[in-house]
Structures are given as structure tokens and as C-alpha cells.
Amino acid sequence: MAIEIQDLNVYIKDAHILKNLSVTIPEKQITCIIGPSGCGKSTLLRTLNRLIDSTDGVRLEGKVLVDGTDIISSGPEITELRRKIGLVSQRPCPLPMSIFDNVAYGCRINKMYKRHRDLENAVHENLRAVGLWDEVRGRVRTPAARLSIGQQQRLCLARSLAVEPQYILADEATSALDPISSKTVEDLFVSLKNNYTIIMVTHTLRQALRIADNVVFMYLGEIIESGPAQQVFKNPKQELTQKYLSGAFS
Amino acid sequence: MVNNRIVKDRLAQGVMFSLTIIAILFVVVMAMGLYLKSSPVLEGRSLFSLLTSSVWKPMKGEFGFLPFIVGTLWVTFLAILISFPISFLTAIYLTEYARPVVRRFVFPALDILAALPSVIYGVWGMLVIVPWISNHVAPHFMEFSSGYTVLAAGIVLGVMVIPLLVSLFIEVFTSVPAELREASLALGATRWQTTKKVVLRKTLAGLLAAVVLAISRAMGETIAVLMVCGCVIGIPSNILESCYPIPALIANNYGEMLSMPLYESALMFAALILFAVVLIFNLLSRIILYRIERREE
Numbered sequence: 001m002a003i004e005i006q007d008l009n010v011y012i013k014d015a016h017i018l019k020n021l022s023v024t025i026p027e028k029q030i031t032c033i034i035g036p037s038g039c040g041k042s043t044l045l046r047t048l049n050r051l052i053d054s055t056d057g058v059r060l061e062g063k064v065l066v067d068g069t070d071i072i073s074s075g076p077e078i079t080e081l082r083r084k085i086g087l088v089s090q091r092p093c094p095l096p097m098s099i100f101d102n103v104a105y106g107c108r109i110n111k112m113y114k115r116h117r118d119l120e121n122a123v124h125e126n127l128r129a130v131g132l133w134d135e136v137r138g139r140v141r142t143p144a145a146r147l148s149i150g151q152q153q154r155l156c157l158a159r160s161l162a163v164e165p166q167y168i169l170a171d172e173a174t175s176a177l178d179p180i181s182s183k184t185v186e187d188l189f190v191s192l193k194n195n196y197t198i199i200m201v202t203h204t205l206r207q208a209l210r211i212a213d214n215v216v217f218m219y220l221g222e223i224i225e226s227g228p229a230q231q232v233f234k235n236p237k238q239e240l241t242q243k244y245l246s247g248a249f250s
Numbered sequence: 251m252v253n254n255r256i257v258k259d260r261l262a263q264g265v266m267f268s269l270t271i272i273a274i275l276f277v278v279v280m281a282m283g284l285y286l287k288s289s290p291v292l293e294g295r296s297l298f299s300l301l302t303s304s305v306w307k308p309m310k311g312e313f314g315f316l317p318f319i320v321g322t323l324w325v326t327f328l329a330i331l332i333s334f335p336i337s338f339l340t341a342i343y344l345t346e347y348a349r350p351v352v353r354r355f356v357f358p359a360l361d362i363l364a365a366l367p368s369v370i371y372g373v374w375g376m377l378v379i380v381p382w383i384s385n386h387v388a389p390h391f392m393e394f395s396s397g398y399t400v401l402a403a404g405i406v407l408g409v410m411v412i413p414l415l416v417s418l419f420i421e422v423f424t425s426v427p428a429e430l431r432e433a434s435l436a437l438g439a440t441r442w443q444t445t446k447k448v449v450l451r452k453t454l455a456g457l458l459a460a461v462v463l464a465i466s467r468a469m470g471e472t473i474a475v476l477m478v479c480g481c482v483i484g485i486p487s488n489i490l491e492s493c494y495p496i497p498a499l500i501a502n503n504y505g506e507m508l509s510m511p512l513y514e515s516a517l518m519f520a521a522l523i524l525f526a527v528v529l530i531f532n533l534l535s536r537i538i539l540y541r542i543e544r545r546e547e
Contacts, residue, residue: 049436051432051435051436054428054432054435056349056350079438079439079440080438082435082436082437082438083437083438085436086436086437087432087433089429089432089433091429093427093429093432093433095430095433095434095447095448095451096430096448096451096452097451105434105437105439105447106437106438106439109434109437109438109439109443109447110437110438143545156433159433159437160436160437163437163438
């Protein structure tokens, strides 16, 4: 199922942050949101899982249909929504507990497994899915904070996957990582797209070039252009997009 | 010019370093002063008997500090028992749930409460809490109570500690990065689940430090407690009896009977006990904090 954004407007106090956004995000592909700093990429991402609710003085208008349900008008019943939409943030944020408990956290919160055995299997499986299992087996009960930054980011991804989401939001998920970890995480996203719809905010154009199936180019709170990556990168229709892609501004 | 700037920087550093040392030295000098002053009462009496005897007859040279120590501990314990749950939940509400507008009004109000002179709390205790205990609480359990009790002191002190504890807790909770809460929320957790499993876990050490600081402050609080505790020498067997905490003993008697050198010395020893209790308490909490932090990393 896709995400359909219709005439989305976001205001924070008096500022009009996102202006009349309309775009469809196709399923089981990687959609990269690109654009210069302050264009509203992260705000859009935070709107999609309603984390934006915690911002002071925020007002949302329009529709965001996730599996056909409008999440803007669905009130405070958002825990179920958030479970469906995983989030990987810019800096890895392990919870203050062991590696195992980090991955198990969401499963326990959502009461996904009755038997401990099943939970254990799920945790191990998700650690394997992000390529962390071989690195941490034998010490899954030690604090997650002891992992390297790159490992922590993969752990955060495993934690998101453990609650079986359909969508994954990634907010510059590789920008805090060293080149090798960055490559590992990037490859992971590519391998995950067969099963998940991935929406990625990225600051580096090269990354978008490498992995995007679709591209949404934003500028000052508006969507300037969107479409399949090949088309947007090779034949941008808008002058602003051309300028951005050619590096006239960043 | 460049040299001049560097000299100034060095000079500033030197001055600040000296001031820091002086501030620390104050504590050491005070402890030594208390010890020297209290040495007369320590002569010929064992430390053990001073701390465990409950006979207090200054005229006969008998000094048993147990009633005062027990009184201090009772009142402090009760105060923390009362203030902890209230402060804890208030701080959670304000940091995790309340809208910023609410915070903008409540924070200054807390500061005002914290800044109220303790004598005002004492007067409030005498006018409201003491009669309430005497007329409405005590009659259920005993024939007569003046109301000047451990309970009254505990309530007054507890209320006094609340603003301090709330602002300490708030400081601890706000030290948790927003991303950590969001990581939990993004997995489908509710705010309460996030608070319970992530925020509290992350802040355990800080919360403990806050409580210890509040206890230290509560143990030393003098005037408000003195006004409502009854100041009767004896070990209270329940919270509806009077008590006589150490600070009240010192404040009430110091300067009155200085014609008796031994009595003055005894009061100094009382101060030393208070000093030592607070010090030991803080050291213990440091050790626990260190353990918790090491476990986290």
C-alpha cells in the first residue's frame, strides 16, 4: 500500500512550514526526499508518523492517507500508526538497556509474543537481518551503548524492524556514520526495499543517485518536482531542480 | 596585545582556582572547628555511649544524643515520604505531558514556593497543621495530643521540600534527549510506557542524586521544624508524639547556657553529628551513583 499525501499544510505557530504538498509515495521502493537545509524534509517525515505532534503550536491541514486511512484526522490513536511506520533517526539512539532489550522493546510494548522463546527468535532474526548478529552474539545482554556508532545505527534499524512495520522512515540515517558503516547501512536499505516502503531524507545527492527509485525535491516548504529517480535526475522539468542537481546551491 | 590577553586569561584562571580551593577549605575548617569545640564532651565519655544513650541531663553532665538523632531521622524520613510521590509525579507531568503554556505558569510558581522563607512555612504549620492534627487526626489514636508532633514537622518539612525536589526532578528529566523519547514513541509506545521504561531508566542515577540532596537539605532545616515539632526530649514511639531534631536543639539552646562549657561542647558535638550524617549519606549515594553509571555504560 502506498502513502498518499493530499494538500498537506503544516503550520508551526505563525510560520507556514509545509505548503500544499501533494505526492504519492509508491510501495516497496525507496523514495528519497532531497533539498537544501530548512526546506521541510524532516518536518514532512515527522508528519508521516505524527511525531510532529510534540512540537509546540503545530497545526496540520490536508490529508495523508496511509493504507487508505487519513492519519491527520485520526486523532490521538496514533500508537498503532507509529508501529506500522518505523523510524531511523539521524544519530543512532539506543535505549538505555541491553542489545537484546533494545530489539525486544517494541515487541514487548506491543505484546507481540506470548512465549519468551518466540521473542528470542524474533530478536535474533532481526539482528541477523541487519547483519549485527555475528558481531554481537554472546553479548546481547550487554548495554547497547557499548556498541560502535555504526553498530548502534544498525541496532536501531533492527529495533524498528522488530515491530514488523510496513514503512520505514529514515532521516539522514547515514550522515553521522563513518564511510564504511554508512555503506553498510545504505546497502541494508537497498536489500530491505523488497519488503518495505522506504522513505529517506538525505542531504547527499550522491546517496539519492545511488539508491533512490523515486525522488521528491523540496524547496522552501514546497514540492518542486517528484517522480521516478531516472527521470528527475536525467531530465528535470523544473529550472530549480536543474540548478540544485547541478550544484548551483545546496 | 596578544600577550596581554593571555596574561588576563591566566590570571582569571588563577583567581577562580583559588576561590574554589577556599570554598572547599571552608568545609574542612568547619569540620575541624566543630571537632575541636566538641572535644571536651568527648573526653571521658565514649562515642558509643554519647550516640546511644537517651539520658539528657546537662546539669549532671549526662549527654545522650539518641533522642535527637532519632527525631531528626523520623522527621526527615516522613518529609521525604510525603514529598517524594507528589514531586515525582508533578515533575513527570510537567516534563512529559504538560503543554508548554502550563509549564510557563507553573515553573515561576515553583520558584516562588522554593524562595519562601522557612519561617513562613513554620507559621503555616502552627496555624493550620498543628491544630488539624490535634483536633482531627490524633483523637482517632490517642486521648490527647498538642499537635506539635513528628507528623506536623514531617508534613511542614515535606511541603517545604516539594518545590526543591520538583525542580531537581525536572532538571533530571529534561536532560533526557528528545530523540530517545521519540525512538520509543516511534515504536508505538505510549507516553506512559516511554516514561516508565525509557526516561526513568535513563535518569535513575540522577533521581537518586536529587533525593539525596533533598534529604540533606531536609535534615538541616531548622526553624520551620522547630516551630512545630514540640521540642520535647525523648524518643518518639509514634508519629503523634513530639520530638526534638538536632538543628532545633542547637538553635534553641546555643547562646543560652554558655556558662557551662561542657554544654556548649555538647551542642557543638550535636552539630558534628549532623555534619557527619549528611556527609556519610552523600558518600553512600556517590558510591551507588557510581555503580549505576558503570552498569549503564
